[in-house]
Amino acid sequence: xxxxxxxxxxxxxxxxxxxxxxxxxxxxxxxxxxxxxxxxxxxxxxxxxxxxxxxxxxxxxxxxxxxxxxxxxxxxxxxxxxxxxxxxxxxxxxxxxxxxxxxxxxxxxxxxxxxxxxxxxxxxxxxxxxxxxxxxxxxxxxxxxxxxxxxxxxxxxxxxxxxxx
Amino acid sequence: xxxxxxxxxxxxxxxxxxxxxxxxxxxxxxxxxxxxxxxxxxxxxxxxxxxxxxxxxxxxxxxxxxxxxxxxxxxxxxxxxxxxxxxxxxxxxxxxxxxxxxxxxxxxxxxxxxxxxxxxxxxxxxxxxxxxxxxxxxxxxxxxxxxxxxxxxxxxxxxxxxxxxxxxxxxxxxxxxxxxxxxxxxxxxxxxxxxxxxxxxxxxxxxxxxxxxxxxxxxxxxxxxxxxxxxxxxxxxxxxxxxxxxxxxxxxxxxxxxxxxxxxxxxxxxxxxxxxxxxxxxxxxxxxxxxxxxxxxxxxxxxxxxxxxxxxxxxxxxxxxxxxxxxxxxxxxxxxxxxxxxxxxxxxxxxxxxxxxxxxxxxxxxxxxxxxxxxxxxxxxxxxxxxxxxxxxxxxxxxxxxxxxxxxxxxxxxxxxxxxxxxxxxxxxxxxxxxxxxxxxxxxxxxxxxxxxxxxxxxxxxxxxxxxxxxxxxxxxxxxxxxxxxxxxxxxxxxxxxxxxxxxxxxxxxxxxxxxxxxxxxxxxxxxxxxxxxxxxxxxxxxxxxxxxxxxxxxxxxxxxxxxxxxxxxxxxxxxxxxxxxxxxxxxxxxxxxxxxxxxxxxxxxxxxxxxxxxxxxxxxxxxxxxxxxxxxxxxxxxxxxxxxxxxxxxxxxxxxxxxxxxxxxxxxxxxxxxxxxxxxxxxxxxxxxxxxxxxxxxxxxxxxxxxxxxxxxxxxxxxxxxxxxxxxxxxxxxxxxxxxxxxxxxxxxxxxxxxxxxxxxxxxxxxxxxxxxxxxxxxxxxxxxxxxxxxxxxxxxxxxxxxxxxxxxxxxxxxx
Numbered sequence: 001x002x003x004x005x006x007x008x009x010x011x012x013x014x015x016x017x018x019x020x021x022x023x024x025x026x027x028x029x030x031x032x033x034x035x036x037x038x039x040x041x042x043x044x045x046x047x048x049x050x051x052x053x054x055x056x057x058x059x060x061x062x063x064x065x066x067x068x069x070x071x072x073x074x075x076x077x078x079x080x081x082x083x084x085x086x087x088x089x090x091x092x093x094x095x096x097x098x099x100x101x102x103x104x105x106x107x108x109x110x111x112x113x114x115x116x117x118x119x120x121x122x123x124x125x126x127x128x129x130x131x132x133x134x135x136x137x138x139x140x141x142x143x144x145x146x147x148x149x150x151x152x153x154x155x156x157x158x159x160x161x162x163x164x165x
Numbered sequence: 166x167x168x169x170x171x172x173x174x175x176x177x178x179x180x181x182x183x184x185x186x187x188x189x190x191x192x193x194x195x196x197x198x199x200x201x202x203x204x205x206x207x208x209x210x211x212x213x214x215x216x217x218x219x220x221x222x223x224x225x226x227x228x229x230x231x232x233x234x235x236x237x238x239x240x241x242x243x244x245x246x247x248x249x250x251x252x253x254x255x256x257x258x259x260x261x262x263x264x265x266x267x268x269x270x271x272x273x274x275x276x277x278x279x280x281x282x283x284x285x286x287x288x289x290x291x292x293x294x295x296x297x298x299x300x301x302x303x304x305x306x307x308x309x310x311x312x313x314x315x316x317x318x319x320x321x322x323x324x325x326x327x328x329x330x331x332x333x334x335x336x337x338x339x340x341x342x343x344x345x346x347x348x349x350x351x352x353x354x355x356x357x358x359x360x361x362x363x364x365x366x367x368x369x370x371x372x373x374x375x376x377x378x379x380x381x382x383x384x385x386x387x388x389x390x391x392x393x394x395x396x397x398x399x400x401x402x403x404x405x406x407x408x409x410x411x412x413x414x415x416x417x418x419x420x421x422x423x424x425x426x427x428x429x430x431x432x433x434x435x436x437x438x439x440x441x442x443x444x445x446x447x448x449x450x451x452x453x454x455x456x457x458x459x460x461x462x463x464x465x466x467x468x469x470x471x472x473x474x475x476x477x478x479x480x481x482x483x484x485x486x487x488x489x490x491x492x493x494x495x496x497x498x499x500x501x502x503x504x505x506x507x508x509x510x511x512x513x514x515x516x517x518x519x520x521x522x523x524x525x526x527x528x529x530x531x532x533x534x535x536x537x538x539x540x541x542x543x544x545x546x547x548x549x550x551x552x553x554x555x556x557x558x559x560x561x562x563x564x565x566x567x568x569x570x571x572x573x574x575x576x577x578x579x580x581x582x583x584x585x586x587x588x589x590x591x592x593x594x595x596x597x598x599x600x601x602x603x604x605x606x607x608x609x610x611x612x613x614x615x616x617x618x619x620x621x622x623x624x625x626x627x628x629x630x631x632x633x634x635x636x637x638x639x640x641x642x643x644x645x646x647x648x649x650x651x652x653x654x655x656x657x658x659x660x661x662x663x664x665x666x667x668x669x670x671x672x673x674x675x676x677x678x679x680x681x682x683x684x685x686x687x688x689x690x691x692x693x694x695x696x697x698x699x700x701x702x703x704x705x706x707x708x709x710x711x712x713x714x715x716x717x718x719x720x721x722x723x724x725x726x727x728x729x730x731x732x733x734x735x736x737x738x739x740x741x742x743x744x745x746x747x748x749x750x751x752x753x754x755x756x757x758x759x760x761x762x763x764x765x766x767x768x769x770x771x772x773x774x775x776x777x778x779x780x781x782x783x784x785x786x787x788x789x790x791x792x793x794x795x796x797x798x799x800x801x802x803x804x805x806x807x808x809x810x811x812x813x814x815x816x817x818x819x820x821x822x823x824x825x826x827x828x829x830x831x832x833x834x835x836x837x838x839x840x841x842x843x844x845x846x847x848x849x850x851x852x853x854x855x856x857x858x859x860x861x862x863x864x865x866x867x868x869x870x871x872x873x874x875x876x877x878x879x880x881x882x883x884x885x886x887x888x889x890x891x892x893x894x895x896x897x898x899x900x901x902x903x904x905x906x907x908x909x910x911x912x913x914x915x916x917x918x919x920x921x922x923x924x925x926x927x928x929x930x931x932x933x934x935x936x937x938x939x940x941x942x943x944x945x946x947x948x949x950x951x952x953x954x955x956x957x958x959x960x961x962x963x964x965x966x967x968x969x970x971x972x973x974x975x976x977x978x979x980x981x982x
Contacts, residue, residue, distance in 0.1 A: 018296070029294075034208035035201015037424075039373050040457035044873035047373060075201035088199040092191055095838045098846065099673030100198030101205065101373040101424030126881040133873070135373050135425050136673050138849030138910075139881040141842055 009077025026064035046132030049105035056112035075104035096145030098136035172902025189838040206377035218298035222280035225533035225866020227309040242297035256408035260499035281497035284462025318530040329531035338529035346522025351486025355477035367469035374424020375455035380441030397710035420700035423672030428539035467540020469494035486522035496536035509544025516552035553916035603806035627925025631917035637905030639713030653723030668708010669720030714905030723795035730791035801904035805829035818944030832904035847910020855918035
């Protein structure tokens, strides 16, 4: 067993874990945050995508011990109190989900994209989510959702900060 | 909506309109889903809960000589290991279909004495956590004696084939013939007969949430609660009570958040019997969460048919008759509806055409593979693929435009209700309208122009059409194995908030929103005041579930009818309170009004009066709750036209989808945003079959494409942007005029894409390519067509040369150089 300290959505989580424990199981079982879903355990479906130090990773192929001392953001950590994150709003407004199982992973993967590219084209959105599978939507409304979030987020950047860039 | 019995078309409403139905309302389900705070089965944790994992057969066919569980039991944290001997008391996995010559093998929850497909459960390990359970699974020693395997259904019907079930002395699981009209004279009279052999390959449904089951037994209450990722909580409850020999009243099934189903959760599985049994046996809750690999191997598969199609035609393109022979791969056992699926194919084979004579024969075949069963469309995509492909092949052979050829054979709108040669009565349609609208929307003529120009430059551009009709709102009870009705309860609580209980079991379709919209309109309230409850057999009256695009047309109608009952009751009370006659009362957004004496009261006042019951008419039953079990008089038949255009790289066989246009008619629309979502997802799944997806078993019965690495699901960057439009032809079958839309996209898009690719390659002599249209397969088809053409030309040239005319031979040579 190994002791780890992982910051999850801003809260330090300490646990003694088996070295083989996957990060996704750490989040779901040890921390009790079940918004991160297990879809394949082989990093092919993307349902378990979280942010590790701000970058999207598939938490089924990261060991909890590899995340020791690092910061993890899950879908539960995106909304600010009652205010949904623009990506969450986008998925809601554009009907970017049906069964909702892939949604947390889709949102966090898109979060990574928008951090790197604030105004992606549809093709760039499609390219960036191609490691996240959705069986319900045919992706079109997901693309719309990410586009809508990107617009909202560019508007929310304070004018001065935007000018400074 | 429904005045004088016949529903009128409702137009789509702008947000802000007086009516909720028809508006693009955001879903009530979504806030919990986008925040990850909803609960799918695997998210549920119970105190003292154990976890289980299954030992599954690595062989497609073998005797089980012995099972040694000793080492597995010694793994720390293991609470028990159970073998077929232990579970012998659990009833068989059910098949709900009855047919005269259907052979139904015994299907125990754990393979007993013999395994018949790779992935069949053999033993189960229960442990304190899933890691320990999986460790112990590795240590269960099963002594197998491999037996000869048959995976090819054609070979399975040969005399020397091994039997999947020895008792039957044959692998023929059932036969079914559907015939009507004078087929012999149709083919005798025909100017042309178009024949084609076509496959519908085996597919995996791949709901993103794999299956999961939790069982908890409380002996004091004698209550077994089963959480399962299912589409049919009530049917599952009934079956579990039989399998576990419990009174049905002691079993509660909950379908919590369900992460997609596509038919794969319209079933009763071994694990759904074993997990609750383990919970009872061990006196602790037990959870099982399926791995993706298990999901590929041991959750039902779809399609898998070999088809011979023959179409008899007059020179002018009039269809005279059709013959179809279908071999349907059952797999090793029947699951709940396995033998029904090819019968649905037979019913829908006439498509949206006037066909005077038909002969369809089906044979179901046992093989050493996982069972096939309902996968999105369930028999209809197979039918539509066959009829729409043969229509396109026929148009090409007759030298007719494929749109014109279809138009020629459609029934006219005034011929509806239209009785098909397969015995169905199509409710309402305007096939010409959707086709013409799609032609316009796709700029069909300019696509054809682009194709001609392209061909001249050696570019292969193709246009594919699919004019489909599907069978939805399943369905009248007479045509279904376990009742085709649906239940709906509407209860107005004392505070005026409304609870709707539906027997439908949505798992992504959004009925919490659409049912709230329809109830809100009827009661003059807002959808936010309507809470739709589903998926809990203890909360909801008996229901059938969500599948076959039935939830809105059957379940929604039940809710609508219950609302009408309630309004009648409310009018009685309002009349009493306002000094008017019940017929004089209206209930809408402006409240409760008596038209003549202009007296009115608020909705809330009326509701409260029904509960306080201090001033009620004689004989008035207090409270405001009504239930309706809606039995539809017929199926509904949505339809539409999809048009795809593709570019095919003849060097590499790669297919690029250029445009995809869909004009669908699903009757009246409750929420256009959700209907679009259903169509999009459906198209993607149908394109998956056309382009990428294929479950392959090798000769040993190993599932070669049993992971997401090997089984190619459609991804975002592979799909085009879909352009959608609609026509609205209300169904006369239900008062809301709705039809259903869950499967339309999948049904339409598969032949549409294959038609486009074959159309692109028609100048090269390519007539048909089997799905999925992987580059290798397309390239081989091109190469094969070219080499046979070259051979043909060379033979012609040689013949010409022999007759001492050298010119033609040189000409051919020059062209080939």
